[in-house]
Amino acid sequence: MKTKKLFSSLILLLMIATATNAQVRFGLRGEVGLNKPSFTKDIVEVENLTGFKLGPTAEFQLPLINLGIEGSLLYSNDKMNVKDVSEGGVQSTVQKVSNHYLEIPVNLKYKFGSILPVKVFVAGGPYARFLLSGDDVKISDATENIKAKNFEAGINLGAGVEIFSRLAVGVQYGFILTDNYGTDKPEWKDALNGKDGTWALTATVYF
DSSP: OHHHHHHHHHHHHHHHHHHTTOEEEEEEEEEEEOOOOEEEETTEEEEEEEEEEEEEEEEEEOTTSSEEEEEEOEEEEEEEEEEEBOTTSOBOOOEEEEEEEEEEEEEEEEEEOTTSSEEEEEEEEEEEEEEEEEOOBOOTTOSSOBOBOSEEEEEEEEEEEEETTTEEEEEEEEEEOSOSBOOOOHHHHHHHTOOSOEEEEEEEEEO
16 A cells, blocks of 8 residues: 555656646667576576566656656566475476566655766666566476466666667565566565565666
8 A cells, every 4th residue: 555655656756747838758668687696495496587678757757856757657477487396496498488568666765966078977776577478487396377466566676877868777675565477376476576676777768
């Protein structure tokens, strides 16, 4: 609920920024995951969690100050390997799971050194992800395949540099606030819904 309220508040600020003749620019944003974690819990092992994101972005810079709002519409693809481990410790055939999402992050963004060709920025805000399609996870002890949830949410925090107002690169950490998979089995839930957060390298080219 708190995430939804924060997300709604930032959307409202985005609308206010537009109405107050804020400086607006558009670009193309991409992200590459820097994570290759391995989660093991009893009979489930998850490893090599990777992903990338790509899509348009818009930045609204409020007049006379270095504070702005950035919103993006990203195609997101997450991939991971899932192994079903028997009681004897033997791993069955690896399942290659790929999920496709539409992701909407909205960040407050503050820049340092506004008159310099190289600016440092910090950013943070909520994101929401909506499942487009994905692969089910089949575990031998489960009566049904485990499906990815249709909605996810979390908070991003990041920092980076912007060069000549055209290229911004940075590093971002995402706090996951919801479960990616719905299951009531603790030995599966902990492995499939790792809450360690995710790191990503971000890059945006502004037109």
